[in-house]
Amino acid sequence: MDNDVTHKDTERLAEIDRRLDRLRVQRDEKDRHIRSALPDGMAAIMGRVATELVAGVVVGTFIGWALDQWLEMSPLFLLVMFFLGAIAGMLNVWRVFTGRGLAAGYFDEHAIHRTKTSKGADRK
Amino acid sequence: MSNSDGMHSPVEQFEIKPLVELSFGGYDISFTNSSLFMLLAIGVSASFLIGAMRRAELVPGRMQGIAEMMYEFVAEMVRSNVGSEGRPYFPFIFTLFVFLLFGNLLGLIPYSYTFTSQIIVTFVMAAFVFVGVTVIALVKHGLHFFSFFVPAGAPKVLIPFLIVIEVISYFVRPVSLSVRLFANMLAGHTMLKVFAGLAVMISGAGGLAMAGSLLPFLALIGLTGLEVLVAALQAYVFTILTCMYLNDALHLH
Numbered sequence: 001m002d003n004d005v006t007h008k009d010t011e012r013l014a015e016i017d018r019r020l021d022r023l024r025v026q027r028d029e030k031d032r033h034i035r036s037a038l039p040d041g042m043a044a045i046m047g048r049v050a051t052e053l054v055a056g057v058v059v060g061t062f063i064g065w066a067l068d069q070w071l072e073m074s075p076l077f078l079l080v081m082f083f084l085g086a087i088a089g090m091l092n093v094w095r096v097f098t099g100r101g102l103a104a105g106y107f108d109e110h111a112i113h114r115t116k117t118s119k120g121a122d123r124k
Numbered sequence: 125m126s127n128s129d130g131m132h133s134p135v136e137q138f139e140i141k142p143l144v145e146l147s148f149g150g151y152d153i154s155f156t157n158s159s160l161f162m163l164l165a166i167g168v169s170a171s172f173l174i175g176a177m178r179r180a181e182l183v184p185g186r187m188q189g190i191a192e193m194m195y196e197f198v199a200e201m202v203r204s205n206v207g208s209e210g211r212p213y214f215p216f217i218f219t220l221f222v223f224l225l226f227g228n229l230l231g232l233i234p235y236s237y238t239f240t241s242q243i244i245v246t247f248v249m250a251a252f253v254f255v256g257v258t259v260i261a262l263v264k265h266g267l268h269f270f271s272f273f274v275p276a277g278a279p280k281v282l283i284p285f286l287i288v289i290e291v292i293s294y295f296v297r298p299v300s301l302s303v304r305l306f307a308n309m310l311a312g313h314t315m316l317k318v319f320a321g322l323a324v325m326i327s328g329a330g331g332l333a334m335a336g337s338l339l340p341f342l343a344l345i346g347l348t349g350l351e352v353l354v355a356a357l358q359a360y361v362f363t364i365l366t367c368m369y370l371n372d373a374l375h376l377h
Contacts, residue, residue, distance in 0.1 A: 025208060
């Protein structure tokens with residue numbers, strides 16, 4: 001009889017542990033996108049905008065120059081990649097201001113919307 | 125680099141001086157003041173953390189408290205930015221943070237050297253993070269990784285252009301990561317030396333001008349406090365951006 005009770009108890013404890021683990025994973029997943037913690041002061045944002053704009057042009061121009069060296073099409077790629085680099089820099093600045101984080105690539109609008117609504121739900 | 129007044133140039137502090145001349149296969153691999161301070165950053169941070177945790181107690185003392193705060197700070201950063209899949213990378217990220225923090229802070233001690241004010245140092249670190257994160261993404265997702273560069277729902281005509289732009293924007297990462305740290309340290313340390321030089325120059329005029337030198341001196345004290353903040357903040361920014369890149373690699377959109 002005693003053995004039976006302890007057996008049930010351990011089973012129940014294990015079940016609670018499993019549920020806690022599941023909840024913890026869920027919480028981690030939910031928190032991840034909300035707490036983006038870069039400094040958001042005016043100077044910090046200005047610094048980031050300046051770096052992104054300059055870095056975009058520099059990296060684009062460098063890739064263009066390297067392609068020209070390789071394919072001997074100077075200055076075609078240099079010119080094209082200069083402007084594409086500037087566009088990439090502006091795109092990154094747009095990402096800074098819309099709070100889309102730093103990820104290159106596309107963004108799932110619905111995912112952003114979902115995290116926003118779940119944030120709102122948390123407040124209630 | 126001294127001018128006629130015996131003044132030092134504010135950028136003299138960034139000069140790399142070889143301490144032990146070495147060369148290997150035609151390359152100059154001298155042990156420089158930069159290498160010395162990298163080793164010091166490793167030595168000081170390691171002995172601080174080991175010393176603080178050697179007699180670990182249930183109720184932490186001051187040193188143990190600081191060490192545990194640093195550990196928990198980075199652990200929380202990894203947890204909230206990368207999630208539970210980020211755990212295997214915690215040792216690397218913690219080491220990165222501590223190395224940068226101690227490097228930046230040691231550089232604030234007068235007559236020392238700030239190795240993070242050299243773009244090649246920060247760029248190599250950023251490039252290592254960039255390559256590592258890309259390899260992790262490729263191993264985890266295989267060729268699906270390249271879908272990262274294709275914006276969803278874009279008109280088909282524009283896709284080639286958009287892919288090129290996204291690829292550039294991906295390659296911008298190591299550059300902006302390294303430039304941010306390097307530029308902050310370079311600008312801050314130059315500013316400190318400019319104000320210090322100003323204070324010395326004005327006081328050199330003697331007489332009433334001595335009182336005038338008080339102004340840049342007070343500014344210098346304030347700026348030094350600000351630089352301590354910048355040193356910690358930039359170590360944090362570098363680390364959190366690493367976490368975000370790692371998050372992108374582990375969870376493709």
